[in-house]
Amino acid sequence: EGGYHGYWAKNLYNINEHFGTEDDFKALVKAAHSKGIWILLDVVGNHMGNVGYEYHTLEPFNSVEHFHDCNHCPG
16 A cells, blocks of 8 residues: 555545654654754655556545546547
């Protein structure tokens, strides 16, 4: 799940469990800010999960306004 590199996200709104929990992330940000360090998030939206053409299983692309349904493309 997520590929060996972690870029095959299936939900862009959740933290990959291999990187910890939401509380872990909040603690990291708080600790970094206390030392004057800012956190930059790396979100690679064009490296979504390895799902073939099943884009409807990916968050936020599971809503029709976010993707083009190729099942209705002209042949």
